[in-house]
Amino acid sequence: MLDLATELSAWAGEGRDFAVATVVAVSGSAPRGPGAALAVDSAGTAIGSVSGGCVEGAVYELCQQALADGETVLRRFGYSDEDAFAVGLTCGGVIDVLVTPVTAGSPARAVLHTALSAAAEGEPTAVARVVRGPAELLGQVLLVRPDGSCEGGLGGHSDLDRTAAAEARALLDGGRTGTVELSASGAGRGSPRTESGGGSHCPGGLTLLVETRVPPPRMIVFGAIDFAAALVRAGKFLGYHVTVCDARPVFATRARFQEADDIVVDWPHRYLRRTETDGRTVLCVLTHDAKFDIPLLDTALRMPVAFVGAMGSRRTHADRDRRLREVGLTDRELARLRSPIGLDLGARTPEETALSIAAEIVAARRGGTGVPLTGSGTPIHRDAGERGAVAAA
Structure with missing residues (x-):
């Protein structure tokens, strides 16, 4: 919803x-x-x-x-x-x-209006609704904010509301939507499908659907080149808040990147150290210039972000790998680097290259293999437990 x-x-x-x-x-x-x-x-x-x-x-x-x-x-x-x-x-x-x-x-109209307005304004919002349980509770709504404040309720049972709010905040912290099972007794176990204390009000237990809305994840594109302009468009299409960063003011201009949310003129590694990132952030390094790449990747590969990819030939990658080892990155840190960035689509144009990069990001986010579905035998739709390391948007 x-x-x-x-x-x-x-x-x-x-x-x-x-x-x-x-x-x-x-x-x-x-x-x-x-x-x-x-x-x-x-x-x-x-x-x-x-x-x-x-x-x-x-x-x-x-x-x-x-x-x-x-x-x-x-x-x-x-x-x-x-x-x-x-x-x-x-x-x-x-x-x-x-x-x-x-x-x-409808009694839930005011609560839903508040929740929808908050989500539309980009405020972190969680809505818990009863989807299985006593008939009188079906569809009851609880709005939960990051600070723990709530509106609405699940049938007027304060203990049930407190348990539901705690579970909803846990999902909100991770930007996830999922179901929560509330049993007749017991404490919450804090997973997307968890059993929690519902009290004697729900002798058969009940199920909540907790929907969350958080600000969009970030994509930061380093290197104001023609490939970056196409990647900005792809990133916006995928729902990212897209920033372009380049140390050269003549190239990092609004005229060249009209669809970017932010354009930053700064040394890439310096900007990355001071900007806000999280476990959903995607970093795409398109500079393929050692004076930018090495300090930037030295910083990026030590950060808990979702995806780090760098453009360049295989020869460039080999040289980059050697330089990064010289500055102290470990095998484990280097294993996080996706280089050359993108899936093998035979891409030539900036738009095709942006598509290959976007495809790799989606595959990492959803746990995809990147191989054709024809003859692959892999599931087309994966559940949350089958997805990869990139957090949901």
Whole structure:
């Protein structure tokens, strides 16, 4: 749902009634994961997607029904040989979809409006909703902020709210969306699927979907060259906040990098040492000049960022590797360097090269192999446990 925050916040601000269908669980192969949403307003306007097209028509009808009767419903969609192309997931997976009406009379409207507005403004936001449990709790909403403050609640049970808030903050810290299992008793164990104390209010336990929205991850492109301009566009398309950094003011200009969020004129290693990075940050070194590369990579490969790649020929890489060893980098640190950067696509133009770099970043982020799916035998859709080291955006 939070992936539609900008649009839904505007709808709520205009006083529109709407219903939101959210994917809350996935098994097998499915096009979209938990948190994916489709929303329909009272005029029949639809935005978003829950399945890439397989079950959109049926979910659209559920949203209209929810608007008509005000009822929150949980519905499962799976593959059906007899009805595969009408309703079922032809890819063979199963998804659970929660449909929630957000109307003038719905108790969760004010909380959701606040959450959607905060997410649309780029504020770190977590929303916990009951997706399995007692009927009276289904769809209850708790908004959780990074400082621990909350709005809304899960049925008026303060102990349940405290447990849910703690679990939601843990997911928010990592920028992750996932489900949390709350059992009848016991303490939280702090994983994307965890058992926590739900108290006697939920004798059968319940499940929460915790959606989070955090500021976009950073991509920092070092080297104001023509390949960098194409990579900036690719980075923006993938949802990164993109910065271009180069020590040469004649090249690092807004006219050349109109789509970049930030343009910095500074020595790359000096800028990297003073700017903010985290475990989702992607660093792309396109300078292929030793006087820039070595001090920059010496700094980058010692930092807990998600991805460090450097452009250059294999001869350049061999020389770069030797120089980095001379400044004291270890085998383990050097193993983090993706050089030459990009997947082997036979790229020639700046745009093709940017595509190859972006493809490697996605593969690292999602745990992909980079080989053609044809004949590979690898899963097309991986769950969170199968993904690689680059944190989700």
